[in-house]
Amino acid sequence: MLEIFKNGSKLLGMNARNLDYIRPYNRKRAKRLADDKILSKRMLRKAGIPVPKLLAKIKTVDELENFDWFSLPNTFALKPNRGFGGGGIMVVYGKKKTFKCVSPDGTEIVPDPVWIKSDGSKVTVSDLKSHIRNILDGAFSLANIPDVAFFEERLTLLKLFKPYAYKGIPDIRVIVFNRIPVMAMLRLPTKESGGKANLQQGGIGVGIDLATGVTTTAVLGKGKIIDYVPGTRMLLSGIRIPYWKDILLLAVKAQEISGMGYLGADVAIDRERGPVFLEINARPGLAIQVANLSGLRERLERIKGLKIKTAARGVRVGRDLFGGEIEEELEEISGRKVIGTIEKIKLMGIKGRTVELEAKIDTGAGFTSIDIDLAQQLGFEDTVAEYQKIETTYKDIRHLSKKERWDIYKHIPHLESMVVVNSASGSTYRPTIKITVIMDDVVIPTKVTLINRAHLKYPIIIGKRNLKKFLIDVNK
């Protein structure tokens, strides 16, 4: 019981967040800037940080009545300028086809455009008008103060995120304190959240290891731990976020510009533009701790008062202090990749054939060996067929000279050489062929031996000759 209360002091609660971090580190002026999305967007853009394009803004009912609805693109996001927690955001994904009508007296009537929301429902101009009127009235702003509505470019979804995100664009929330990224999570929109990535609205938060940018554990809504995207078999851990370092750098730079000491930075990844900064948040939520299964307060206490001169330095400190694994560092130091004993690889044979499969890493073997069946799949049917016609064993021909032996086999198509392989089950004389192995993004053109591995679990073992660029971690 006492243990629980002791551990409780490592977590950041609502009280401590407001009293110890937001109050002393976020000045009122800076907070007002963060709450004003249009203004903060302009500030960020001026400082060279990529932000989504502002399409139009509507400040008064007059502007609303005179707004040219045809100027809007097929897809956009409509947001309240001072909204919070993702409230009041409307996103449309496409325009419905509308047709010109010609009335009997010959005048053409162009109907107002109609858009479509994530759930397939229609959004008419009068829907937009009523929503914007609510925004102007302050229905979504803190303390209900009158607000401004704006239209923003909708980013395009990165292919990597497609199977994980329901309709909307996932984004990455980074908590930055004292120029150091402290904790991060990937936020995925779900059906319940209506295409918005906010956890308050029912999105998924996935913790991210700060050092590597690889996702760890996931939380649905405000507190339910999950492994898969609900209703699918898409595993949420192990996703490697691209542009990881750039994302952290953007977050820290935004903190410098905002003038706030403690903030949540939201960064999305656009398919064409790469990392795009979405918004700064003066009161970032606490659910990020559940997504990462670790406490914020403990981390914040550790870096209080550190003097960090540049954003790049802050990013490095954050990754070193709060990153879980040292794997990448090891890779950076040795210049070699760390792999496990079983690795996913891709093989490229001839005739444009490729096969993806799992391979066993075998430091006891010299050559890489592949199963005969696999060789056939890689386009070496003729090689295998010709080879199997020759019925000799190594015993029969070991007395012959190397050249004499080669003469027996040299007519076989695509044959590279014949080699003697000494293994636990005795010496064998094996044919070799040339293929390309791609492992952990490293391309290795190589000679591999053919052998019947039908009775073994893995149709391919990777031998020492091809492991020079790797370090093997048996725990992986």
Add this chain to the structure above:
Amino acid sequence: MQNISPVIKYFIEQGVPLDTVILLLMLPIVVTLIAFFRQVIGIKAFGIYTPAIVTFAFLAVPQLRYGVLIFIVVILVGMIMRYALKGLRILYLPRVAITLSIIAFSILVLLGAGGAMHRTGLAAVSIFPILIMITIVEKFVAAQIETGNRAALVLAIETLVISLFGYYLASWPLLIGGIVAFPWLILITIPINIFLGKWDGLRLNEYIRFREVLKNLK
């Protein structure tokens, strides 16, 4: 009551009713209770004003259950009206105005029905607590728009719970007796609130919210 502090006696001599004095002195205690619920336990409710005023509305009805009944009816009608008015697409203030009107009618029907069923206690509820309860619907509608129906309902239930605690605390004879005898005791609420205002530990409900994280920390 035997022990009446001279200060209280002075007020009574000036024509201030004893009930009013007690209620005014109870206010610091009730609001401190609400602050405690928010900062230490983590029960939010609709801010501090709403649970406090509902507490006093409960104190003003002849029987608590009628107060609770009116509260529940107000929230229920507020919820129904949200769906009923959804299709109309009208602005915030007119929408709240219609909701308030319908609630006023509903309460009238409720009082009439109570009278018809010979529940005279219900019909005898004075207008002051009824009006208070009706006005909380604005808070409720605002919460519905900002955080959704479910969250608004949770806030309403939390308000009810805190108000009930407040009610029992403020009608506790021992406490009333204590205040009448030693009105200065009320000043203790100020250091208590300073402490609450500096309390940066986890709230009780956060221990539940972060239970998975707590399990993982070593």
